[in-house]
Amino acid sequence: xxxxxxxxxxxxxxxxxxxxxxxxxxxxxxxxxxxxxxxxxxxxxxxxxxxxxxxxxxxxxxxxxxxxxxxxxxxxxxxxxxxxxxxxxxxxxxxxxxxxxxxxxxxxxxxxx
Amino acid sequence: xxxxxxxxxxxxxxxxxxxxxxxxxxxxxxxxxxxxxxxxxxxxxxxxxxxxxxxxxxxxxxxxxxxxxxxxxxxxxxxxxxxxxxxxxxxxxxxxxxxxxxxxxxxxxxxxxx
Numbered sequence: 001x002x003x004x005x006x007x008x009x010x011x012x013x014x015x016x017x018x019x020x021x022x023x024x025x026x027x028x029x030x031x032x033x034x035x036x037x038x039x040x041x042x043x044x045x046x047x048x049x050x051x052x053x054x055x056x057x058x059x060x061x062x063x064x065x066x067x068x069x070x071x072x073x074x075x076x077x078x079x080x081x082x083x084x085x086x087x088x089x090x091x092x093x094x095x096x097x098x099x100x101x102x103x104x105x106x107x108x109x110x111x112x113x
Numbered sequence: 114x115x116x117x118x119x120x121x122x123x124x125x126x127x128x129x130x131x132x133x134x135x136x137x138x139x140x141x142x143x144x145x146x147x148x149x150x151x152x153x154x155x156x157x158x159x160x161x162x163x164x165x166x167x168x169x170x171x172x173x174x175x176x177x178x179x180x181x182x183x184x185x186x187x188x189x190x191x192x193x194x195x196x197x198x199x200x201x202x203x204x205x206x207x208x209x210x211x212x213x214x215x216x217x218x219x220x221x222x223x224x225x226x227x
Binding site: 034036041042043044045046090092101103104105106108 | 216
């Protein structure tokens with residue numbers, strides 16, 4: 001069965017500094033990996049995905065993520081954080097058969113001015 | 114592409130009444146839609162999988178008679194919270210399945226039962 005871990009409940013970073021939100025996964029076969037962001041009282045917004053191809057994936061709002069097969073990780077990164085990036089971030093995985101979409105528990109990112 | 118519209122965004126209802134939440138896929142057909150419930154500061158909890166033209170599949174512990182799901186067309190799924198009680202107050206989110214996009218989510222519905 002698939003699983004997703006986001007080891008940090010909360011990440012705090014100063015505005016202008018780089019940020020990383022960690023995600024590791026377990027899946028049979030090749031993974032489809034996703035990052036979503038949720039602002040207060042809103043649904044989830046798609047940020048980026050890895051299906052195949054380059055391990056470094058660029059997404060919305062300047063975010064990127066690197067797929068590392070050997071470490072089974074898909075960490076979300078941004079070179080320079082903005083206060084407006086403060087939100088709840090979810091990593092998700094599904095296997096390459098398109099079934100069993102699983103979310104991580106979420107990481108709350110706070111960017112401090 | 115892959116836009117999902119959810120309505121209403123907020124609803125307040127009295128205990129004992131029923132509330133219907135709509136989830137529409139605007140630019141694609143969705144044979145499968147999903148309904149989630151999210152408690153404060155928690156991740157999404159899958160409630161049920163809605164299948165067009167057939168009965169929904171409910172997750173363990175979710176009362177199918179309380180949370181009625183209808184997926185009558187390829188672009189519309191509805192969740193009806195029947196005989197609502199204050200403990201049903203929550204944030205409900207729908208999503209539709211696009212394999213290449215992952216799940217596309219609605220904007221959520223904040224239900225408050227008073």
